[in-house]
Amino acid sequence: MFQVFKRKKNNNPEPIVELFIDAPVYEQLKKRALVEGISENEELLRALRRGMSDYWLRVAKYEIERYELVEKLFEQSKRDSELLGAIINQNELFHEILKDKAK
Amino acid sequence: MKINWHGISNKKKLGVLQEEQPVEPVNILEARKADDRVHLRLAMSRGFYDELYKFLEQNGLTYWGNDKRVVPLFIQYGLSEESREGLEKSENDLLKVSSRYAAINFQTSEYYAMNQAIAMGLRMHLEENKYLKQKMKANDLASCVSEDEWDKWDENYINELYRKYVFGK
Numbered sequence: 001m002f003q004v005f006k007r008k009k010n011n012n013p014e015p016i017v018e019l020f021i022d023a024p025v026y027e028q029l030k031k032r033a034l035v036e037g038i039s040e041n042e043e044l045l046r047a048l049r050r051g052m053s054d055y056w057l058r059v060a061k062y063e064i065e066r067y068e069l070v071e072k073l074f075e076q077s078k079r080d081s082e083l084l085g086a087i088i089n090q091n092e093l094f095h096e097i098l099k100d101k102a103k
Numbered sequence: 104m105k106i107n108w109h110g111i112s113n114k115k116k117l118g119v120l121q122e123e124q125p126v127e128p129v130n131i132l133e134a135r136k137a138d139d140r141v142h143l144r145l146a147m148s149r150g151f152y153d154e155l156y157k158f159l160e161q162n163g164l165t166y167w168g169n170d171k172r173v174v175p176l177f178i179q180y181g182l183s184e185e186s187r188e189g190l191e192k193s194e195n196d197l198l199k200v201s202s203r204y205a206a207i208n209f210q211t212s213e214y215y216a217m218n219q220a221i222a223m224g225l226r227m228h229l230e231e232n233k234y235l236k237q238k239m240k241a242n243d244l245a246s247c248v249s250e251d252e253w254d255k256w257d258e259n260y261i262n263e264l265y266r267k268y269v270f271g272k
Contacts, residue, residue: 015152016132017145021175026134026141028182044178045129045151051177052158057190058180060197067197067204074207077214080264084221087228087253094235094247101242 222268225261
């Protein structure tokens with residue numbers, strides 16, 4: 001009987017999401033909202049939707065940039081490998097020549 | 104139709120039947136600056152929240168709290184002024200190089216492991232090489248000895264190789 005004045009429980013509360021974004025990104029959001037003449041909430045929604053639809057294209061762009069870096073690393077490590085391997089091979093060859101000469 | 108108990112007007116406070124109000128899909132409740140970042144507290148409509156998390160799940164982006172990292176990226180990407188044509192070109196370029204990419208990625212790690220093993224004892228190998236070259240010359244085998252690139256390596260270059268392959272810097 002004492003529950004008559006109990007506040008009704010909200011069974012479907014709005015989900016709360018907490019996150020961090022870089023300060024320049026937030027400034028850009030505010031600026032864009034101002035330019036477009038819409039609220040920050042609307043601009044944020046647009047950004048989220050566009051970001052979701054472009055996500056895999058962005059991943060592709062990142063991978064292409066990484067590919068260029070990996071290609072440079074590949075060329076460099078290949079060249080280093082050839083030189084480092086050549087030192088070991090030359091040492092072995094000289095040991096053999098000197099061994100034959102000593103016989 | 105639903106009873107809105109949390110409204111502002113007296114009618115709402117009295118629990119008068121209200122038409123369902125369209126909720127804004129995203130609502131910035133708080134934007135607090137913390138160093139070079141901004142902490143955002145967002146209220147989302149159930150519909151948009153479900154849409155967002157469905158996308159994250161379908162794309163395998165929810166592992167280990169990855170959503171906290173990816174959602175800010177959506178905002179950043181969405182605000183970018185880069186053209187979609189440019190991004191689509193990257194996708195096409197990636198498709199063209201994907202097999203070579205996989206191959207050189209693997210091969211680079213192979214070279215790296217090999218170079219790491221040799222770089223660990225590089226000074227010793229170079230000393231040995233120098234000694235053997237002298238010994239070859241002393242044994243009238245100078246014709247077999249050539250001037251090699253590593254003969255010109257100074258301490259700085261050797262340290263650089265050591266840092267790169269042994270410490271991975």
